[in-house]
Amino acid sequence: MAEPSESYSCPSGTFSADSMSMSEDVRDYVFENSRRYHxxxxxxxxxxxxxxxxxxxDLQHAMAMLLCDGKLHYAPLKNPxxxxxxxxxxxxxxxxxxDMYPNAEVLGVDLSPIQPLWVPENVQFLVDNVEEEWLQPPNSLDYxxxxxxAPTIRDWPGVIAEAYKALKPGGWLELQDLKCVTMCDDGTMAEDDICALYARTLTAALGQLGIRSHDVSRYAEFLRDAGFVNVEEKMLKVPIGTWPRDPQQAKVGLFSQHMIYDGLHGFSIRPFTHGLGWTPEEVEVFLVDVRKALLSSAAHIYLPFYFVYGQKPPADAAATAAVANNATSTTTANP
Ligand SMILES: C[S@@+](CC[C@H](N)C(=O)[O-])C[C@H]1O[C@@H](n2cnc3c(N)ncnc32)[C@H](O)[C@@H]1O
Incomplete structure (x- = not known):
């Protein structure tokens, strides 16, 4: 374990004017409707x-690990x-x-310095905005x-272009995201289902704030457009509630149900008030019904979870990039 550090820094110590400066108190927070923001x-x-x-x-992480049989990534990494x-x-x-790759240096970047101080010595954190030009030198990263x-990024092609630049030739980019759309394969979801209405409302609210959260299903296209090759897309179904017959899927559904239940207020209060002009009271009233519906497993609803990865063309493969670029496959799994 590394010593807890007083500040967050990148391993190379390269700071730009746009990144956190030592004099700026990144631990200041903003409070609104009893919630804390960066x-x-x-x-x-x-x-x-x-x-x-x-x-x-962290509950969402546990849910993702259950869903993916403990896989932290799908990209075929070799000694990153x-x-x-x-x-x-x-x-x-x-x-x-x-922990999994002790020979790798792992850097986590975020707007909020909320990460623990006691971490494996090969892990560091940096406060930075990933929608600005990145600090990482070109051709420096393996993965x-x-x-x-999805609920955060306004300009995916811009972020993907920065990732492409920062990756070494042959390095991999992987995007993993739930799409905020309720789906059902057996007709148990009514047209006026309140969870479906909630998903549409949140999508609209984020849209008003400049975030196209449904771009999740365009990640593979964005990667190919940016020049990535060997692009693969996998979609797994995340049931909401314990309705699946398969015990493992029912467990995923239990986790997702509680993760969404616990997150509802946080997902909604700012987007609905800032994006849609609702009052906080209107948000609270709407959420009462959403919470009730969430705890019922009557409608067999699931959310699609997309896993998309692609490779920056290896140095010796640039000539074949255009051909491989078109080779994208999609797989799905049933709950
Ligand atoms: C929904 S959380 C996902 C956290 C983590 N990736 C996970 O899967 O557990 C989104 C995170 O992205 C961070 N974030 C949002 N916009 C960002 C930006 N422009 N630059 C850096 N971090 C950002 C937020 O502060 C938040 O911690």
């Missing part, structure tokens, strides 16, 4: 960063030395990657990961 680059991200939201993020986690949150994924960033 202060650095205030207003970029519309979910809170308080203890309740951090617990929800430099790993970047974009929007690392509580840092839980970065810390587990540090870049971004998970659950």
């Amino acid at each position: 202060k650095y680059n205030e207003g970029r991200y519309h979910f809170p960063n308080d203890d309740a939201e951090q617990e929800r993020e 030395r430099s790993i970047l986690d974009v929007g690392t949150g509580t840092g839980i994924w970065a810390i587990e990657m540090g 870049i990961h971004a998970r659950q960033m």
Whole structure:
């Protein structure tokens, strides 16, 4: 374990004027409707960063691990030395990657300095805005990961272009995201289902704030457009509730049900008030019905979870990139 450091820094110590400066107090927070938000680059991200939201993020990580049979990544990594986690949150994924790849340096970047201080010595955290020009030198990283960033990023092609630049030839970018759309394969979801209405309302609210959260299903296209090759897309179904017959899927559903239940207020209060002009009271009233519906497993609802990865063309493969570029496959799994 590394000594707890007083400040957050990147391993190379390269700071730019746009990144956190030592004199700036990145630990300042903004409070609104009893929730705490990041202060650095205030207003970029519309979910809170308080203890309740951090617990929800860690529950979401546990849900993802169950869903993926414990896989932290799908990209075919071979002895990676430099790993970047974009929007690392509580840092839980970065810390587990540090343990899994002790020969790698893992850096987690986030707007909020909410990560633990006692971490494996090959893991560090940096406060920075990933929608600005990145600090990482070109051709320096083996693997870049971004998970659950759909409700945050305004310009995916811009972020993907930065990732492409920062990766070494042959390095991998992987995006993992739930799409905020309720799906059902057996007709048990009514047209006026309140969870479906909630998902549409949240999507609209984020849209008003400049975030196209449904771009999740365009990640593979964005990667190919940016020049990535060997692009693969996998979609897994995340049931909400314990309705699946398969015990493992029912467990995933239990986790997702509680993760969403716990997160509802945080997901909604800022987007609905800032994006849609609702009053906090209107949000609370709407959420009462959403919570009731969430705890019922009557409608067999699931959310699609996309896993997309692609490779920056290896140095000797540039000539064949255009051909491989078109080779994308999609797989799905049933609950
Ligand atoms: C939903 S959380 C996901 C956390 C983590 N990736 C995970 O899967 O557990 C989104 C995180 O992205 C961070 N974030 C949002 N916009 C960002 C930006 N422009 N630059 C850096 N971090 C950002 C937020 O502060 C938050 O911690």
